[in-house]
Amino acid sequence: AQTVTQSQPEMSVQEAETVTLSCTYDTSENNYYLFWYKQPPSRQMILVIRQEAYKQQNATENRFSVNFQKAAKSFSLKISDSQLGDTAMYFCAYASINTGTASKLTFGTGTRLQVTL
Amino acid sequence: DTGVSQDPRHKITKRGQNVTFRCDPISEHNRLYWYRQTLGQGPEFLTYFQNEAQLEKSRLLSDRFSAERPKGSFSTLEIQRTEQGDSAMYLCASSHFSRSGELFFGEGSRLTVL
Numbered sequence: 001a002q003t004v005t006q007s008q009p010e011m012s013v014q015e016a017e018t019v020t021l022s023c024t025y026d027t028s029e030n031n032y033y034l035f036w037y038k039q040p041p042s043r044q045m046i047l048v049i050r051q052e053a054y055k056q057q058n059a060t061e062n063r064f065s066v067n068f069q070k071a072a073k074s075f076s077l078k079i080s081d082s083q084l085g086d087t088a089m090y091f092c093a094y095a096s097i098n099t100g101t102a103s104k105l106t107f108g109t110g111t112r113l114q115v116t117l
Numbered sequence: 118d119t120g121v122s123q124d125p126r127h128k129i130t131k132r133g134q135n136v137t138f139r140c141d142p143i144s145e146h147n148r149l150y151w152y153r154q155t156l157g158q159g160p161e162f163l164t165y166f167q168n169e170a171q172l173e174k175s176r177l178l179s180d181r182f183s184a185e186r187p188k189g190s191f192s193t194l195e196i197q198r199t200e201q202g203d204s205a206m207y208l209c210a211s212s213h214f215s216r217s218g219e220l221f222f223g224e225g226s227r228l229t230v231l
Contacts, residue, residue, distance in 0.1 A: 044120075104150070110159050
């Protein structure tokens with residue numbers, strides 16, 4: 001079974017600064033997807049960024065980028081120019097490509113990010 | 118389309134009662150998921166539908182839990198004889214088959230069992 005580990009329960013960053021959230025995962029599969037989801041306080045979870053394991057190029061979405069290290073099974077999220085609206089729980093998630101149950105996500109325990117003035 | 122909607126948003130019940138949650142997915146999404154999230158944890162997969170077929174159930178889903186998706190549209194999650202351990206946020210999500218892992222979540226239904 002796949003596992004996802006987020007070792008930083010809480011982090012804080014000042015507005016306009018850069019912060020990196022860590023995620024490691026364990027799998028025996030070669031093809032899979034990795035995701036970062038954001039859950040703002042009292043609001044629904046939304047997808048931040050998606051990475052296919054077969055792509056060596058790191059995914060980027062505006063101020064959000066990832067550092068995907070497949071051999072190390074590491075998948076960190078970098079948020080540049082942090083904004084107050086980035087305050088949220090951030091969940092790293094894994095989905096297998098090879099099984100018949102596409103899109104069943106395995107989530108980490110989350111990192112609570114607080115952006116301060 | 119306004120996204121995934123869930124009802125009720127909050128439910129307080131006494132132990133032993135039955136509760137039912139409803140989820141309306143994004144209309145063009147054929148996949149629908151139920152997750153459970155407890156405080157300080159990430160969501161845990163419960164079950165998954167493709168159209169009206171329930172294709173997988175987690176072992177977390179005891180016999181007291183049942184989910185349906187008649188006609189492949191909205192879905193219901195029923196918990197019978199609730200226990201205090203069932204207290205959690207129940208999240209519904211939907212996705213299109215062509216975009217694996219890109220789930221659109223609802224705001225969740227928070228259950229408190231007294």
